Amino acid sequence: MLSNENNPAGITGVCSADGVCYYADTVILAAGAMSSPRILQKHLQQSGLDKTLPSAPLVGAHFKLHINSALLGFSLFPQRDVLRKTAIFFNDAFPHSSVQCLGWMDVEILSTQLPLWLPTFVTNALGARAYGFFVTTEDGSSPDNRILADRDTGDRPMLDYDLKRVPASVAEHRAIIRGFKTRLLQAGFFSVSQQMGLAATAHALGSMVTGNDPALSVVDADGKVHGFDNLYVADGSVLPRSSRVNPGLTIYAWGLRLGRYLAAL
Helix, strand or coil, X not given: CEEECCEEEEEEEEECCCCCEEECCCEEECCCCCCHHHHHHHHHHHHCHHHCCCCHHHCCCCCECCEEEEEXXXXXXXXXXXXXXXXXXXXXXXXXXXXXXXXXXXXXXXXXXXXXXXXXXXHHHHHCCEEEEEEEECCCCCCCCXXXXXXXXXXXXXXXXXXXXXXHHHHXXXXXXXXXXXXXXXXXXXXXXXXXXXXXXXXXXXCCCECCCCCCCCECCCCEECCCCCEEECCHHHCCCCCCCCCHHXXXXXXXXXXXXXXXX
């Protein structure tokens, strides 16, 4: 990001990787919860604001990504029902979790996850009897789960995230999987599940959360970065909570709200 040498908190524009620079009176960060904090961190480090702004240590902190597992149920009989992807299950016993249908499952998709030594007729039989589900749990917010920018020393950017920091969320995720598997078994389905690792990171949120106190948050209620004159954030990094569903519509709503606010200035 570009700023006046005498006022690093006043952003004048940005330069892209190809060297082209863009200038504006108002600058909006909307690179996503994994990239926007890195961009701001670099500016804070290069300008020295990381040593003076109260919110600087929180840039990149409290990163959230949902705990997700894929779950397959296998029937004794070939599929006859169509479970739409928009079908989603909730249970009051698991207030931070949901189970969503994957929509459809066939031999071609399933075979990519099965051992190569399995005979074709076995793969075909399993694929014809498989129903797919996606189990999602909102992960708790830990300041130690964070995005770290690459520094001038040549260090690579890093996602420092460990489920051990959110034990209550992990316990609920395991409990809903056990409960759903039990219900599937009662309905005549054998099931298996696999938790998605960091390579499948999605629904990234929370790395520059909103709040009124600059010592506890990065942006204010209007999306402006604490301590900056004209820098706003319009992506999922501002959301301190993710609920138990895809946050896409909430992010869109925040962007529309911010757009109306800026247009009225």
